[in-house]
Amino acid sequence: MAKASRPTTRRLQQMVRAYREAGALMAAVELGLFTHIANGADDEVSLTKAMGLQPLHGERIIIAMLGLGLLKRSGGKLILVEDVERYLVEGKPTYAGEWMLFTKPDWDEWGRLSTILQEQAPPLLENKTVAGITIEEARRYHRGTYSIGRGAGRLFLNQVDLTGKTLLMDIGGGSGAYCIEACNRYPNLRAIVLEMPAVVPVTQEFIDESGLTDRIEARVCDFNHDPFPEEADVAVMASNLPMYGREAIGAVVGKAYKAMASGGAFHLIGEALDPDRSGPPDPALWGLAQAINNTTGIAHSVAEVEGYLTSAGFNDVQTMGFVEGILQRTTGIK
Numbered sequence: 001m002a003k004a005s006r007p008t009t010r011r012l013q014q015m016v017r018a019y020r021e022a023g024a025l026m027a028a029v030e031l032g033l034f035t036h037i038a039n040g041a042d043d044e045v046s047l048t049k050a051m052g053l054q055p056l057h058g059e060r061i062i063i064a065m066l067g068l069g070l071l072k073r074s075g076g077k078l079i080l081v082e083d084v085e086r087y088l089v090e091g092k093p094t095y096a097g098e099w100m101l102f103t104k105p106d107w108d109e110w111g112r113l114s115t116i117l118q119e120q121a122p123p124l125l126e127n128k129t130v131a132g133i134t135i136e137e138a139r140r141y142h143r144g145t146y147s148i149g150r151g152a153g154r155l156f157l158n159q160v161d162l163t164g165k166t167l168l169m170d171i172g173g174g175s176g177a178y179c180i181e182a183c184n185r186y187p188n189l190r191a192i193v194l195e196m197p198a199v200v201p202v203t204q205e206f207i208d209e210s211g212l213t214d215r216i217e218a219r220v221c222d223f224n225h226d227p228f229p230e231e232a233d234v235a236v237m238a239s240n241l242p243m244y245g246r247e248a249i250g251a252v253v254g255k256a257y258k259a260m261a262s263g264g265a266f267h268l269i270g271e272a273l274d275p276d277r278s279g280p281p282d283p284a285l286w287g288l289a290q291a292i293n294n295t296t297g298i299a300h301s302v303a304e305v306e307g308y309l310t311s312a313g314f315n316d317v318q319t320m321g322f323v324e325g326i327l328q329r330t331t332g333i334k
Contacts (some may be wrong), residue, residue: 021112024064026104027085028225029097032066033079034088044076049215072169098144109292117290123245123296129149138199142175145239146206149177152238152269155322158266159329162186162234168300170194170238171223171256176203180210192229194221228259234267235260239327241270241305242286250308257312266314272328273301280325305330 028034031051041050048058060076063160065071072079080089087096109116133141134172162168168191170179179191193203195218203218210216215240221228223237224244241249256266271283277299287299302319305328315334322329 008037008289010047020267021068024068025070026062026101028061028065028070029100031061033061033086035090036069037071037078037080038089039249042079044078044186047078062330077310094147096147098140098146099148100163102141102144103289106289106292112283114292115290119294121281121294123294124162124261124306130183133196133198135198136194137203139205142199142202142206146175149175149238150181150321152327153162153178153181156236156238156267156269156329157185157246159320159322160265162189165189165234167234167261169229169235169260171228171235171237173236173238173259174199174203174208176216177206177216177240178211178236179216180206180212181316183212183215187268191216191217192232193218194223194228196220196222222256224248230259231261232259233261236267238267238269239271239293241268241272242283242290242299243293243295245298246300246304246308246317247320249300249305250311253308253314254312260334263333266309266331266332268305268332269322269327270300270305271326272305272319272330275301275303282326285304302328302330 001142011252014084031053032324033047033051036050039050041047044057044059044062045063048055051058051061053061062071066073070081070084072081081191086092086286088100089095090097127232138310156178163186165186166187166189168179170176170181170191170193173193173195175177176193183191193207195203197220198322200218200220207213207216207218219229237252237256244252253266253268260266271286273279273283273287282298290297306317309330309332312332314334317330317332319328319330
């Protein structure tokens with residue numbers, strides 16, 4: 001019988017030092033490293049100069065990007081790999097650099113997570129990342145989510161046919177990316193984005209940029225407390241799931257059911273765990289992140305999400321994969 005291999009520390013070491021990979025990528029985005037290469041500074045000397053770095057630091061960050069597989073060399077030139085070229089070159093419509101920096105404000109707090117977990121303060125319903133947010137903070141936040149949100153909006157429309165729908169309600173819709181994509185594709189569709197007071201002016205900026213001000217409304221609405229507009233025949237709540245606890249999510253789903261038109265379809269798109277709550281890691285970590293904000297937020301399972309919709313009264317409740325390992329889409333019909 002072959003002897004079983006002994007476990008090593010390799011996986012644990014990679015995990016415990018993952019902050020270095022995150023820090024290196026964030027620094028490269030902030031320095032415009034990938035954009036400079038795309039604009040012609042594609043050797044180490046010219047790239048270092050374009051970033052404004054001393055040669056030693058330039059060498060260090062470039063070697064790190066090569067080591068992480070974000071760059072490669074070809075004929076003495078630095079070449080962007082496919083996903084970097086698509087998503088991390090400023091000026092491209094697919095640029096997602098702001099999203100790469102989205103969670104950076106939480107950096108220091110993750111370093112003191114064990115202390116945070118030992119604190120005894122009662123959790124709050126209101127998430128401090130949205131409660132009391134300023135317009136400037138909202139702008140930074142949703143500039144970070146917009147590019148990735150538009151991609152998610154297009155993915156949603158590839159899965160869901162909105163032909164014949166007249167009013168889309170986006171609950172906590174942020175930049176309005178889902179509504180913008182939907183109204184671009186369906187010329188007879190109107191939409192309402194529900195958001196906090198400080199976010200609505202930022203949402204309006206994105207709507208204005210899209211040229212859809214006559215069909216998309218940004219409306220002040222705290223979805224935990226305020227009533228919803230009535231008669232929407234399709235509703236979306238996307239990427240808010242782990243920010244709130246079970247009672248809060250159940251209440252929002254119930255309120256959506258009461259407000260929607262008969263026959264309307266509700267879609268909850270979120271970072272949901274498998275039914276046995278043992279993964280995947282991304283939803284689990286989004287849930288853990290709520291300890292930093294001291295909220296009731298938690299990682300919800302697919303089974304729990306389906307239960308919220310069923311309890312609210314929705315029929316034909318089912319879950320489909322949305323972004324593998326990250327997002328699930330649970331839908332029901334009123």
